[in-house]
Amino acid sequence: MNMLHIARREIKLGFRNPWAYSFLALFTLFTLVLLLIHSSSSISGYTSTTGSMLSLILYLLPLMTLLIGSFSLTAEKEEGSWQLLSTYPLRTWSFILGKYAGLAIVLMTVAAFAYGVSGVAGALAGGGFQLRTLLLFLVFSVLLILLFLAVALLIGTAARNRWQALTYGVAFWFFTVIGWPALLIAGLGFVPYLWIKPALIFLTFLNPAELVRLFVVVKLGGGSILGPDYYKWVDVMSEPLGAILFAAVCLLWIVAASGVSAWAWERGRSRG
């Protein structure tokens, strides 16, 4: 019994879960709808189509990831399968990483399906995304999935049951995606003017949604819209070094979040 077993089991469970298919249908449908609305021209660079695509992905994908990911962990507790698994010679780390890998593959398959459909549909209709843009969206989605899945594991660890996981998940989604600017603008109103920009940059690193969104905007060539305050960041991010730096930050995020989860599960396991 090792990580691979857990991952394969997770994929199997994932594709027997009606949630995965309902999200698959939803995500595919809305990607297509956006493509239809903007069907008049081919889509490349940072325009209103790619902008609204980014917004759609930011609304839907983190929520989907948070719910599917955290439910998968709370189900282990609620249905008692963790009690069974913990009698096997299985390390908690392997369990968590197996869960993470399996869920990531399920969610990435959902995203790949949606982009596959819109890629084919766009090509058949004679418009649609340019290949580079489509791939950039795919990368954007995969990054969101990987980052939010790490958070989902944390939530699944902290929550006792599905209802708690739902509450925490939706709360995290709301704060990072919808309420983020409001929260920051209100909070930074109390901060001296000179601290606002450093604080904004620091806090952006703490929000996976904003972090990934800004990275993709820069990669779409839209970095200059962030204005003179960020031109050094934008310059760094546009270079290959920026991508490496960004990958390192993402990795740090994932390792930290799943590390805490594994530690908490291990603690629960050793205390029975």
Place this chain on the structure above:
Amino acid sequence: MHRGGSFLAIQFNHDCRLGRLVRRAAVLAVCTACLPGASGHADSAAASPTEIGAASLQNRLDAAKPGEAVTLPPGQYAEAIVISKRLIVQAEGVTLTGSGGDAPVVKLAAEGAELHGMAVEKDAAGEAPAVLISADRVVVDGLRIKSRSYGIQLRKSNGSTIRGSVVAPTDDLKGKSARQTDKRNGIDLFQSNGNLIQENRVTGMFDGIYMESSHDNAVLSNEIDHSRYGIHCMYTNGTIMRRNSGEFNVTGIMAMIVKGAEVTDNVFTRQKGSVNSQGMLFFDVQNTRVAGNELTGNRVGLYIEMSRNNVWEHNDVSYNFVGIQLLDSQSNRLENNRFVSNVIETQADGSKDNELLHNYWDAFQGLDPSGDGISDIPYVMNPFFQRLTKGIPAYQIFFQSPGMRFLESLFTADAKQWTQDREPRMEPALSSSASTDSRPNPWSAAETGIAGAALLVAALTIITLMGVKKS
């Protein structure tokens, strides 16, 4: 990367052309040396006796009488010339590199003097231009200028014509963006009125065409790229800018403290590299008509601040990050413009008393029960983000963040005070000129189709093999 690539291509073309010119000049020089009697320029041979020697062009010019046509023998000359009487100088194949110091390589100081076809290179840095025009009704035509400082300068010159010329920086400055301290505008006018600047090409300079305290000039069909500002007007009246085009500049047309200008049928695209770039910027502009321009793929399409009594109509503002920024401006008319696929269409604030009518905003969902093509719901411009980022520019990081949209929608209490298009169009008034370059090519569609199919197959394989199949 894209930017660098195309600039290289331009440089390459340019070099090729120059190479050809030099070769042609060399061939011509050999021919004239072999057959001194049959040079084919009988008139010039008479005007400039051969015994003066080819080394000094100035002597030839000095020997000519006012009103005469002088043809200079092709070749490369390390000297500077002054045309101080009314001569028509034909200089095809002549390359002039100056005498080394920071002084104009060519000075046109006589009314009605003309200079055609010369290549002028000024390698010395400093304040002096490659070509200085300081008299009225001068004509320069088909010049090829490479300069480390200014290209062509007009000082108190009225009624002159600058036509068909190319201005570029010296080779080592190519591709480097000019700094504020570099004084190297392509064509630079100061206190010069009623001039015609037509069909020139400026690349990689500071300001392409700069006009200060100069009135009633016509700037027609010029091309400017990779410069800071394409056309820059400061304190000018009655300037006509028509059919100019540009790309990869910081800003296409920069009009500051300008009255009574006409800006029509210009095309400025892909000016989004700099954090300060715009298609066109208008600051304190009055009584000006801006019509039929195409602004595509810029950071901001139209930026308008503190301007009054102007008309913007039939402009095509598409695929920019921000379509139009309208700030603290009154009594302007914006009509029948077309705003398509801009990431944010408008940022407007402090601009209540303008007449906005019949524009097409593609992100706006209108309602047209009467079927006259005009929406009964007005298009209102939410100033929230504009105000927020004006106070604290660091908040620009929230540009197009989904949460920002949410926050904006909460602050609609004073919507009556906002800038609005009272009768927005349901369909664009003019056909898209931008659609030509954004039309998908079949190969890119096929590429995307194949990639999409591959993704689809991969997803279905994973679902069936690892999910559905019993193992």
